[in-house]
Each structure stands twice: as structure tokens, then as C-alpha cells.
Amino acid sequence: MSTITDVAKKAGVSIATVSRYVNGKADGNMNEETKRKIDEAIRELNYEPNSIARSLKSKETKTIGLVVPDIVNPFFPLMVRGVEDFLRENGYSVFLCNTDQNSQEELAYLKLLQARKVDGIILVGVDLPSDVVLEYIADTPFVCLERHENTAEFDVIYSDNYQGAYDATKYLIDLGAKEIVHIAGRENSKVANLRKQAFIQCLADHEITSDPSILNGSFRLEDGYRLTMELIEQRKNIPDAIFYANDFMAFGGIRALVEKEVRIPQDISVIGYDDVIVASLITPALTTVRQPVYEMGKNAAELLLKRIQGTVEPGKQHVLLKPELVIRNSTSMKVVQ
Amino acid sequence: MSTITDVAKKAGVSIATVSRYVNGKADGNMNEETKRKIDEAIRELNYEPNSIARSLKSKETKTIGLVVPDIVNPFFPLMVRGVEDFLRENGYSVFLCNTDQNSQEELAYLKLLQARKVDGIILVGVDLPSDVVLEYIADTPFVCLERHENTAEFDVIYSDNYQGAYDATKYLIDLGAKEIVHIAGRENSKVANLRKQAFIQCLADHEITSDPSILNGSFRLEDGYRLTMELIEQRKNIPDAIFYANDFMAFGGIRALVEKEVRIPQDISVIGYDDVIVASLITPALTTVRQPVYEMGKNAAELLLKRIQGTVEPGKQHVLLKPELVIRNSTSMKVVQ
DNA sequence: CTGTTAGCGCATTCAG
DNA sequence: CTGAATGCGCTAACAG
Numbered sequence: 001m002s003t004i005t006d007v008a009k010k011a012g013v014s015i016a017t018v019s020r021y022v023n024g025k026a027d028g029n030m031n032e033e034t035k036r037k038i039d040e041a042i043r044e045l046n047y048e049p050n051s052i053a054r055s056l057k058s059k060e061t062k063t064i065g066l067v068v069p070d071i072v073n074p075f076f077p078l079m080v081r082g083v084e085d086f087l088r089e090n091g092y093s094v095f096l097c098n099t100d101q102n103s104q105e106e107l108a109y110l111k112l113l114q115a116r117k118v119d120g121i122i123l124v125g126v127d128l129p130s131d132v133v134l135e136y137i138a139d140t141p142f143v144c145l146e147r148h149e150n151t152a153e154f155d156v157i158y159s160d161n162y163q164g165a166y167d168a169t170k171y172l173i174d175l176g177a178k179e180i181v182h183i184a185g186r187e188n189s190k191v192a193n194l195r196k197q198a199f200i201q202c203l204a205d206h207e208i209t210s211d212p213s214i215l216n217g218s219f220r221l222e223d224g225y226r227l228t229m230e231l232i233e234q235r236k237n238i239p240d241a242i243f244y245a246n247d248f249m250a251f252g253g254i255r256a257l258v259e260k261e262v263r264i265p266q267d268i269s270v271i272g273y274d275d276v277i278v279a280s281l282i283t284p285a286l287t288t289v290r291q292p293v294y295e296m297g298k299n300a301a302e303l304l305l306k307r308i309q310g311t312v313e314p315g316k317q318h319v320l321l322k323p324e325l326v327i328r329n330s331t332s333m334k335v336v337q
Numbered sequence: 338m339s340t341i342t343d344v345a346k347k348a349g350v351s352i353a354t355v356s357r358y359v360n361g362k363a364d365g366n367m368n369e370e371t372k373r374k375i376d377e378a379i380r381e382l383n384y385e386p387n388s389i390a391r392s393l394k395s396k397e398t399k400t401i402g403l404v405v406p407d408i409v410n411p412f413f414p415l416m417v418r419g420v421e422d423f424l425r426e427n428g429y430s431v432f433l434c435n436t437d438q439n440s441q442e443e444l445a446y447l448k449l450l451q452a453r454k455v456d457g458i459i460l461v462g463v464d465l466p467s468d469v470v471l472e473y474i475a476d477t478p479f480v481c482l483e484r485h486e487n488t489a490e491f492d493v494i495y496s497d498n499y500q501g502a503y504d505a506t507k508y509l510i511d512l513g514a515k516e517i518v519h520i521a522g523r524e525n526s527k528v529a530n531l532r533k534q535a536f537i538q539c540l541a542d543h544e545i546t547s548d549p550s551i552l553n554g555s556f557r558l559e560d561g562y563r564l565t566m567e568l569i570e571q572r573k574n575i576p577d578a579i580f581y582a583n584d585f586m587a588f589g590g591i592r593a594l595v596e597k598e599v600r601i602p603q604d605i606s607v608i609g610y611d612d613v614i615v616a617s618l619i620t621p622a623l624t625t626v627r628q629p630v631y632e633m634g635k636n637a638a639e640l641l642l643k644r645i646q647g648t649v650e651p652g653k654q655h656v657l658l659k660p661e662l663v664i665r666n667s668t669s670m671k672v673v674q
Numbered sequence: 675c676t677g678t679t680a681g682c683g684c685a686t687t688c689a690g
Numbered sequence: 691c692t693g694a695a696t697g698c699g700c701t702a703a704c705a706g
Contacts, residue, residue: 001451001475003683014693019685029691046475051452052392053683056698061389063432063453072418074614077409084408084435093453095400096433098421114338115388116400116430138338138383221618248618255620277411278615281558281585283592340699351677356701366675390699393682 002045011041018042022049055117063093064304065113068124069101074276075293076124079145082297083122090305092119103128110136120304123147130154141307143317145300148190155307157300157319161191164289164323165198168243168271171287171325173206175269176333177240180208183227183253185245186218195245195273213239217249224252232260240334241269247276247288254282254330269331285328292321339382348378355379359386392454400430401641402450402458406438411613412630413461416482419634420459427642429456440465447473457641460484467491478644482637485527492644494637494656498528501626501660502535505580505608508624508662510543512606513670514577517545520564520590522582523555532582532610550576554586561589569597575605577671584609584616584625591619591667606668622665629658 004022008015013034020026021038041047055061066083068076084094095113099105106126113121114137121142126133130151133142143155172180182199185192196214203212215231217223224244232238244250250272257264264270264284272279275290299319306312341359345352350371357363358375378384392398403420405413421431432450436442443463450458451474458479463470467488470479480492509517519536522529533551540549552568554560561581569575581587587609594601601607601621609616612627636656643649 004685005683015684016686016694017692020692023685025685026691031691034692048448048452050454050683052389052398052454053698054685055389056387056393056683056700057685059698066433070418071408071421072414072614074411074414077411077414080433081407081409081435084433093432093434093449095430096403096417096421097430098418111385112430115385117387117389251618251620255622258620277409278618281588281615282619283588283595285592342699352700353678353702354676357676360701362701363675368675371676387699390682391701393684393699394701396682 001050002047003050004047006045007038007041007047010045011037013038060119061117062091063095063116063118064301065095065097065109065116065118065121066124067097067099067106067109067113067121067126070098071096074278075274078277079124079293079297082294082299083301084297086298086301087305092305099126101125101127107132107136114138114140120308122300122304141304143300143304143307145296148194152316155303155317157296157303157321159291159296159321159323161194161323162198164273164291164325165195165243166202167323167325168273168289169199169202170206171327172241172243172269172271172331173202173208175241175331177269178208179239180212180241180243181231181239182212182214183224183242183244183249184214184216185249187216189219192219192245199243217245219246219248221248221252221255224249225256226252228253228256229260232256232262238262238268241271241331244270244272247272247274247279247286250286250288250330251278251282254286264330265332267334269334271331275326279326280328284330287328287331288326290324290326292323296321338387339384340387341384343382344375344378344384347382348374350375397456397645398454399428400432400453400455401638402432402434402446402453402455403461404434404436404443404446404450404458404463405461407435408433411615412611415614416461416630416634419631419636420638421634423635423638424642429642436463438462438464444469444473451475451477457645459637459641478641480637480641480644482633485531489653492640492654492656494633494640494658496628496633496658496660498531498660499535501610501628501662502532502580503539504660504662505610505626506536506539507543508664509578509580509606509608509668510539510545512578512668514606515545516576517549517578517580518568518576519549519551520561520579520581520586521551521553522586524553526556529556529582536580554582556583556585558585558589558592561586562593563589565590565593566597569593569599575599578606578608578668581607581609584611584613584623587623587625587667588615588619591623601667602669604671606671608668612663616663617665621667624665624668625663627661627663629660632658 004015004018008018018038087094097109124145130153145157147156184196204210215227217227272286272288275288279286279288341352341355345355355375424431434446461482467490482494484493521533541547552564554564599605609623609625612625616623616625
């Protein structure tokens with residue numbers, strides 16, 4: 001790889017002139033002949049500025065770190081894509097960091113990214129205590145995605161879980177469902193609670209019941225399977241619909257329902273949450289609430305760039321995005337035999 | 338962020354000494370007192386070596402570029418994880434690059450990665466002509482993943498598609514299937530052809546037929562759906578089994594089958610290829626051939642590091658990994674009514 | 675055992 | 691309009 005010195009030599013000018021030319025700092029005021037010679041030398045040598053050297057001088061690397069629990073979890077790829085697309089368009093490259101939500105790893109990556117002098121960091125689903133994050137991350141700009149905590153210390157991008165769950169429940173009611181069961185997420189999860197509260201409130205608002213049936217799972221497929229099995233086995237009549245706190249549990253529930261030969265959606269309507277890519281691939285295609293993950297990623301990247309450039313009002317930003325009900329084939333009016 | 342000079346000043350030694358200490362180049366032969374002072378200074382200043390400066394000097398950045406078609410496609414995340422895990426353990430960070438298999442983007446990324454001075458590049462599913470790649474990539478070490486072409490110019494990691502498809506077909510035969518249909522992939526795809534040939538050969542080897550029924554799709558869910566629909570509608574008896582060239586088409590096929598009220602696996606066995614994460618999530622869970630994607634990613638990373646370190650025999654390496662049949666619930670002996 | 679110095683490739687003063 | 695010189699933070703001779 002050739003350097004700026006090679007170019008300067010070949011063009012018969014100084015490196016300063018080459019530098020100016022390359023960075024467009026010469027505008028109109030540069031001898032046309034000089035320009036031509038430099039241009040030619042660059043082409044012949046296939047010169048490309050060394051961004052490492054550039055970074056050392058400029059104090060910016062045009063790279064950012066993206067810390068994510070696990071890219072293998074179908075919830076994240078689209079979000080990552082949202083981040084990458086936006087950043088790429090703006091000249092930034094992204095370091096992908098999988099942590100399995102292990103605090104040790106998260107912290108280790110925070111250090112590493114800073115040693116690499118990234119210009120900013122996006123933290124997805126990092127639940128480290130605020131003070132720890134702030135201490136470790138020192139003065140690198142960062143924004144959080146999917147951190148559900150009301151902290152005035154962080155920029156946070158998240159989506160309206162209450163609204164989404166309310167919409168889902170409302171939709172089931174509109175379909176004529178009288179008895180709806182909610183299979184909730186992990187008990188101490190902020191997100192799970194928001195969805196559960198919305199479910200309860202919606203039922204109350206529509207005078208369905210003030211004592212809804214709710215079972216607690218922990219967001220995993222197995223929970224959806226097990227709880228649904230128990231539900232079917234313990235009663236003689238099955239409910240009109242089940243609202244699962246996330247798609248994974250809905251997948252488990254569908255498995256149980258199929259094994260018990262309960263037809264979806266004829267006998268029972270099923271609705272999930274997240275609109276993980278799998279939801280559209282299964283049969284019946286799952287009605288669910290789409291989290292605008294691509295936009296969330298994109299928004300996070302956008303906000304981060306503003307932070308880096310310092311073009312955002314002081315005070316941390318909390319961006320709330322709207323989820324959207326995606327109606328597919330796992331829900332319908334109940335067919336009365 | 339403090340620099341080596343700050344540390345040297347605070348510890349009352351020269352920067353060279355600090356450098357030696359930090360890089361362990363001092364072994365036993367360094368005054369304990371000096372060590373102590375440096376260590377203290379480092380801790381107090383929360384010093385972390387600037388890897389940019391380090392790279393400028395050492396000519397290595399400890400970063401690699403991972404060029405992938407689309408992280409959103411369920412086929413890739415696990416592979417990416419394999420790459421990232423191995424590289425991370427070895428002190429490297431990875432730049433994630435999505436190209437949508439668009440040549441323009443691929444080339445642009447190749448340039449960008451080199452400007453960033455990555456130590457190596459992993460190219461997943463890049464179909465650019467060999468000479469173009471070689472020209473663009475100049476002298477950065479790289480390895481290809483999922484490039485199905487016998488080129489002696491590249492290091493390539495791939496999996497045995499022929500064997501996998503043969504195993505799948507054989508399994509169906511062992512299950513007692515007499516009539517098996519293959520829904521193949523894109524006609525000019527190397528991978529699709531390997532799978533198709535194996536299917537044909539296996540049927541011939543076991544004297545099932547020398548004129549098997551094969552339908553051509555292009556790896557998409559819609560093809561699986563459409564072709565399966567046509568298949569069911571055009572004949573009065575349904576085949577014993579269908580072997581889809583990939584999981585996505587199997588998902589489409591299952592949808593068609595369910596709509597036509599053909600029971601899986603009682604009436605028909607269905608088998609896919611890839612073992613995309615979705616395969617285990619759907620009902621019935623899909624029997625399929627697992628491509629060892631995690632290992633493929635890991636192997637690619639491993640080989641790349643060896644290339645970077647120059648510790649691999651001359652001559653390009655072609656690593657062939659073994660696929661594995663994963664038996665789940667979409668296949669069974671046919672139930673005779 | 676430790677300090678001085680040069681140089682990695684580039685951008686940017688400051689002169690001319 | 692262009693060139694010489696400086697320094698970003700670090701490592702590696704080379705001295706001492």
C-alpha cells in the first residue's frame with residue numbers, strides 16, 4: 001500500500017499539497033496542473049489514505065461499537081441491520097460485540113471499545129447498573145436501546161410496550177373473544193409487566209372481566225408449551241384466545257395446541273409479541289405486535305451521531321416508538337360449531 | 338483519556354519503560370520498585386493504551402472485516418457468531434458488513450476495509466469473479482465461506498452438500514417412503530445441483546427409481562408453497578415424502594400442506610436443509626440437514642488467523658465440513674390407514 | 675535495568 | 691498557491 005509520501009514524490013509536490021487535495025481543502029484555489037499531477041499519481045499508485053494514521057491525528061475513528069446480547073436471537077438481527085445501514089451511509093463502520101448479557105463480557109467490551117477509540121457506543125439490552133456504565137464508559141458518547149428504566153442519565157430508545165399489548169388485547173376483544181388468557185413474561189421484567197398491565201386494563205376498560213387469567217412464564221418457548229398444555233388439560237372448555245407475552249412463547253403454545261388437536265384459529269386465536277422473523281414463516285402465520293426494531297436501530301444510530309457531533313439539545317433523550325399490530329392467520333372470529 | 342506520557346511523568350520514568358512494562362517486555366528484569374510506581378500511575382490515571390497509535394506503529398490493527406449478505410437472513414447469525422467468538426478469544430474485533438449480495442456494495446466494502454487496515458477479511462457468499470476479488474483485495478489475507486467454486490486461488494470453507502442431501506434421501510427411504518419428490522433450488526446454483534444430484538443418485542442406488550420427480554424452485558418460501566400446492570392439486574395420490582432443497586421452501590410447503598389438510602408426518606414426511614433456527618421452532622418441528630454453520634464460521638476465523646500469522650502451509654486450503662441429519666417431527670413411517 | 679530518539683502516515687500550523 | 695516542520699501515542703532500536 002502506498003502512502004501520501006509516495007504520491008507526493010511521484011507528483012513532484014509536497015505531502016501537504018497532496019493532503020489538501022485529498023481532503024478537498026483546496027477548493028478552487030489550487031493550480032489545475034498540480035491537481036492533475038496529484039490525481040494521476042494517486043491513480044497510478046492506487047493510493048488510499050490510511051485511516052489509522054488519520055485517526056491518530058484527528059481523534060476520530062469513524063467507528064462505533066454495537067453491544068448486543070446475542071445476534072443469534074431472532075429479535076436482534078433486524079435491529080442490528082438498522083444500526084449498520086444508517087451508520088454506513090454516514091461513513092461509520094461498526095464493531096459487532098456479542099455478550100450473552102454477561103456482565104463480565106459487557107464490561108470487557110466497554111473497555112476494549114474504548115481502547116479502540118470508537119467514536120460512540122450503542123448498548124442493546126444492557127442491564128448493568130447506571131453508575132457502573134457511566135464509570136466504565138467515561139466520556140465516550142453512547143445510547144441505550146431496549147433499556148427499560150427511567151433514568152435521566154442515559155439516552156434511551158424504546159418502544160411502547162403498553163400500547164402494543166393494549167392493541168393486541170383490544171383486537172382479540174373486537175374479534176368477539178370473551179375469555180382471553182395472558183401468558184406473561186418473566187415476573188421482574190419491566191417489559192413483561194407493561195404488557196401484563198395493558199392486558200388487564202384493556203379487559204377492564206371493555207368490561208370483560210376485572211379478574212383476568214394470567215399465567216407467568218419467562219419468555220421461553222418451553223414456558224409457552226408447558227403453560228398451554230396445563231391450561232388445556234386443566235379445564236374442560238378452552239378459552240377463546242391466548243395472548244402470549246412474546247412470539248417464542250406463542251411458538252411453544254402453538255406446538256401444545258397442535259398436539260392437543262386444538263385448531264388455530266378456528267377453535268382458538270393466538271397472538272404473540274415482537275414479530276420476530278419466524279412469526280411470518282410458521283403455519284399458521286402468527287398475528288403479533290411488531291416492534292419497530294429496524295427503526296429502533298436506526299434511531300439509536302441517528303441519535304448517537306448527533307451526540308458525537310454535539311448537535312443535540314442538552315439533556316438526555318428518551319425516544320418512544322410505536323408498535324404495530326400485524327394481523328395474520330392465527331386469529332379469527334371464533335367459529336361456532 | 339490519559340496517554341503513556343502522562344503515566345511516565347506521574348511515575349517518574351521514561352515512556353519507554355512504561356511501554357515495556359505494559360507490553361510485558363520486561364519479564365523478570367525490571368526493578369520491582371519501578372514496576373510498582375508504573376502500576377500505580379496506570380491505575381490512578383485509568384490508563385489504557387491507545388490501540389490506534391499502537392496500530393500505526395505495528396502495522397496490525399487486530400481487526401478483521403466480515404462481509405455477509407444479510408444478517409437478517411436466519412442462515413447467517415450463527416455463522417457470524419462462530420466468527421466473532423473465535424476472533425474475540427484471540428484479541429480481534431470484527432467489523433460487520435451487510436451487502437445484500439450487491440456487487441457494488443461488496444466492492445465498496447472491500448475498499449473501505451482496506452482503508453481501515455483490517456488484518457484480514459472473511460467473505461461470506463460473495464460471488465464476485467475471482468480476478469475481481471483478487472485485484473480489489475490486493476494483499477490483505479482473506480478466506481471465503483460458502484463460495485462453491487473450485488478455485489485454487491482462494492481459501493474456502495464449505496460443507497458437504499452432496500453428502501447431506503444423500504443422507505436426507507436415504508433417511509426417507511429407510512422410513513419406507515417409496516415415492517419421494519424433490520423440490521430443488523435455483524437451477525444455476527452449485528449448491529442446488531449438488532443436492533439434486535445426491536437425491537437422484539441415492540434413489541438410483543436403492544433401486545427406487547431412475548426417473549425421480551423433481552420440481553425447480555429458487556430457495557424462497559413462496560416457491561415451496563406454490564410448487565407444493567401444484568403438486569397436491571395435480572395428482573390424486575400424494576407422495577410419501579418431499580425433500581425440499583432448503584428450509585425456507587419447506588416452510589412454504591408445510592403451509593400448503595396444512596391448507597390442504599394433509600397431515601405431517603402421518604400422511605407425508607417433510608424434510609428440509611440448513612437447520613435454520615426457525616426449523617426447531619415451528620410445529621411440527623422440521624427434520625432437516627444441519628449445516629455446521631457455527632463451525633464453518635469458527636473454521637474460517639481460525640484459518641484466517643493462521644493466514645495472518647503466516648503459519649499455514651503454502652497452497653490454498655479447502656476445508657469441507659460434514660453436515661448432520663437432525664431428526665425431528667416432520668418425518669415418520671407412513672401410517673397406513 | 676532504563677532513557678533518548680526516530681519514525682509509523684497524516685493534517686495542520688506557519689512561512690514564504 | 692505551496693512547502694517545511696511539528697506532533698498525534700506508541701514501539702523498537704540503540705545507547706548508556
